[in-house]
Amino acid sequence: MKKIAVIPGDGVGPEVIAVAVRALQAVDRARGLGLELVPFDYGAERYLRDGVTLPPGQIEDFRENYSAILLGAIGDPRVPDNRHGREILLGLRFSLDLYVNLRPVRLLAERLCPLKGKKPADVDLVVFRENTEGLYADVGGIFKKGTPDEIAVNEDVNTRKGVERILRAAFAWAKAHGKGRVCMSDKANALRFAHDLWQRAFREVGADYPGIEKRHLYVDALAMKLVETPEAFDVIVTCNLFGDILTDLGAALVGGLGLAASANLNPDSRTLAGMFEPVHGSAPDIAGRGIANPLAAVSSAALLLDAIGHGPEGAILERAVGSAVARGVLTRDVGGEASTAAVGDFVVAEIERIVRA
């Protein structure tokens, strides 16, 4: 048995995770993978009810007893400071040391791309976002809060180890997947200490990968180039905050957040492979209406299967997502009329069809 922790979370999280779970169950039934999906109620409801974000011991339990975590989204207007989001989402990324945030940007159909004339082959890249430090490190403080002399500081924490391991992960992935180009993006022209470290580490780690073309772009220039020439990129590696921003941009290039999947990985872990979640958030503006796009969640489940040693089954889920796009069985964010559940029905039927074929 492989145990998978399922945290639907807030807003549209439960709606899209219900579909991802159905997809996992369908492929599990057909292929006898022996998955055990264990639900957890962490999120705003639980936090507002009893103050619990993650109970003591939960992180160790995930680390030791689970193969992966599938997460919907965390974020609720009733928790304006997003305390539970930091403790659950960032808490899991940090305490489980899931230092790779791998976010594919892959166009499934020309009509989903807002750029003129770009075809699926033109938008096919992967962002490696550093996931455990940077401006997310929660180091800082507020002095003289609420006064005119207030000082608010968030430190940008960049460790040699942290920078080097995300760079290495990006190069290793490029090499393993036959991708010839790695672009590192920073802001070393302004952030002269932290991103000087990125520059030096990139040169040093890159020297171990002579077959791969290395490129550097400042993040502002990269934001422009991603829109102008997405075909110029295979792998992009960058810091935590820039990766966050660039991957929403990347999502827009392939049809929007409803399609963008992600994997939070610790490639060194022998137990828990990682946490898998859509790039999007809890989408409070559409939550509870049954119209959220579940395909990002299904693609995230595909990344999960791949990471726990079921690559062929992950590919089946991805094919089912591709069929939904090809056949236009889609929610309204991507130009369709189907409900979340109707897309789910199609995906499950498609998985069963692919398995039988």
Ligand code: NAD
């Ligand atoms: P969001 O991603 O929730 O929504 C941005 C826009 O995209 C909205 O218009 C929304 O309707 C749309 N959208 C998102 N997912 C969609 C889907 N599956 N189908 C169709 N449309 C979709 O970002 P936001 O509004 O900035 O944040 C809302 C909350 O989610 C905040 O509390 C934020 O902190 C949180 N958040 C959580 C995560 C996470 O858990 N990984 C990620 C991003 C934001």
Ligand code: IPM
């Ligand atoms: C994401 C989200 C989170 C992040 C937020 C909710 C803290 O935007 O997963 O992309 O910035 O990492």
Ligand code: MN
């Ligand atoms: Mn984000």
